[in-house]
Amino acid sequence: MYLHGTSKINALGHLEIGGCDTVELKKEYGTPLYIVDEHLIRQRAREYMDAFKASGLTFQVAYASKAFSVKAMCTLVEQEGLSLDVVSDGELYTAMQAGFPAERIHFHGNNKTPDEIEMALDAKIGCFVVDNFTEIHLLQAMAAEKNQTVKILLRITPGVEAHTHEYISTGQTDSKFGFDIGNGSAFEAIELASKQSHLQLLGVHSHIGSQIFEVEGFQMAVERVAGFAREVKEKLGLTFQVVNLGGGFGIRYVEGDTPLEVSQYVKAITDGVKNHFAGIGEELPEIWVEPGRSLVGEAGTTLYTVGTSKDIPGVRKYVAVDGGMSDNPRPALYESQYEAMLANRANEPAAETVSIAGKACESGDMLIWDLALPKVETGDLLAVACTGAYNYSMASNYNRIRRPAVVFVQDGQSDLVVRRESHEDIVRNDLIPARMNKQTVTS
Structure with missing residues (x-):
């Protein structure tokens, strides 16, 4: 993955942006997480x-x-x-x-x-x-x-x-x-x-x-x-x-x-x-x-946690992350392409080719096809580069997935600028009509 702006690999072999270790950002803010340089x-x-x-x-x-x-x-x-x-x-x-x-x-x-x-x-x-x-x-x-x-x-x-x-x-x-x-x-x-x-x-x-x-x-x-x-x-x-x-x-x-x-x-x-x-x-x-x-595209990185995988011998290995088209619909809309790396094992050589799937209940929820990575394990952190433009702004609650938090990073300091949505946020505007609260009997 090409490193934009202040991004670099630190002495621990972790991706660092704005002087902030992405592994530590995950611990503090969770994933998926939009990181802005x-x-x-x-x-x-x-x-x-x-x-x-x-x-x-x-x-x-x-x-x-x-x-x-x-x-x-x-x-x-x-x-x-x-x-x-x-x-x-x-x-x-x-x-x-x-x-x-x-x-x-x-x-x-x-x-x-x-x-x-x-x-x-x-x-x-x-x-x-x-x-x-x-x-x-x-x-x-x-x-x-x-x-x-x-x-x-x-x-x-x-x-x-x-x-x-x-x-x-x-x-x-x-x-x-x-x-x-x-x-x-x-x-x-x-x-x-x-x-x-x-x-x-x-x-x-x-x-x-x-x-x-x-x-x-x-x-x-x-x-x-x-x-x-x-x-x-x-x-x-x-x-x-x-x-x-x-x-x-x-x-x-x-x-x-x-x-x-x-x-x-x-x-x-x-x-x-x-x-x-x-x-x-x-x-x-x-x-x-x-x-x-x-102005903002290259400054954004989305950090995900790897969950499950599915290996189809002779066909493809799918690796699923805890986000997807709900926080980045651009691959589905425009066939947009991205580069990515394992943020917690950034110095390790590639050992397999995988395709990155999102967690939405949609076959088209694919973030990256045929990505060379080290042997991927559950719990790894995947950093997708250049997600600063039209990712947060196009994010949705499809499948009632909560939209990620956004942090600004600079000179070793991280600041939360958008809180992660809560379950309460998801239903905040929902209403149940009074007539539906009456007990009904159907035959």
């Missing part, structure tokens, strides 16, 4: 900030909180000077409870409800990323009722198909998101939004997908958005103050993944803006980006 997240955040500062452009880096949204993460993001993207009232509430500055919150989503919009208006967030014509009219009406003028970006689809999984590709024409440039709806939306009395149109937002390993898609998106900006300037006399080019910057999950350095992604985007937006307005637009996975 705080230092690595802060390092990545600073890489983005430094790269944009070097470009000389005005910018905002906003963390896409859908990747991993808890109060401690919102606090970390605020401390590093980043803005924050939310896509639901739950993510907005989390940010507000963490005391995140509302003016640095951007609200995304293709179907914001009236209740969500009202909550965001009352919080006086910094910007709405408007996704469709219905939302333009709804937001205008609700802002007018509250006598507010709200800042918006319009989400547009530039017709760029990124090289990624079809479920996380979003910039192509056939997408549930945004206004399409090619069919004219983006121009129509700009014209409509610019006439609304309680909407302040800052510019546009474009996102082409996730887990992208090359810059060509971003460069093409910049060129197409700039072409659209030029058309808007010529026909409507409007210029974009802000151009948000989304996120999607890839990370290394397994051998063969080849993500670029943060600075390479940023340079491709900022160079493209300087080249293609020159002359459209008096000044170049402010550039926003929205990294999510690339």
